[in-house]
Amino acid sequence: MACRISELVVDCTDPERLAAFWSAVLDYVELGRDDDGSIEIGPPGTGFGGPLPVLVLSPTGEPRPRKLRLHIDVSATDRDQGAELERLLALGATPADIGQTGTESWHVLADPEGNEFCLLHARIQPV
Missing domain, CATH: 3.10.180.10 (2,3-Dihydroxybiphenyl 1,2-Dioxygenase, domain 1)
Incomplete structure (x- = not known):
């Protein structure tokens, strides 16, 4: 088990x-x-x-440590990545720069307290 x-x-x-x-x-x-x-x-x-x-x-x-060792990845269930990115930004997420190149298929964001999370490109089925 x-x-x-x-x-x-x-x-x-x-x-x-x-x-x-x-x-x-x-x-x-x-x-x-x-x-x-x-x-x-x-x-x-x-x-x-x-x-x-x-x-x-x-x-x-x-105080929050510099870089978290664990972060959350989220995927949209009912819209494409661009529409979900707009929704997350409207909710208070902000773009975060952790050294990405700009060619990634995901977006790195931060929640209102600066905790990084990623919006993945893949759309998944809701549970």
Whole structure:
């Protein structure tokens, strides 16, 4: 038997803001809040333990490290990459330069707290 990713924890200074951003990006809903200020978001109707991982936005006062060792890749499910890029930018994502050449098939973006993520070219089926 193998493991699967059930949740991703993102340390952040403003869990409310990031929960709103990532909920809009992923079409997730708020699943719960912890006493420490963490906000858990996930797929509507399934939540933790479902086919997709949940995100936990956990408050921290520590500064963000220079470059993250792990980042999230997203793929559009109902539109092409260009239209999805426009939607993500309208939600508050910003272009990020991590040394790409400009010939990549993906776009590197940052969420409202500067965490890099990539919008891949491939369109995938929704779960």
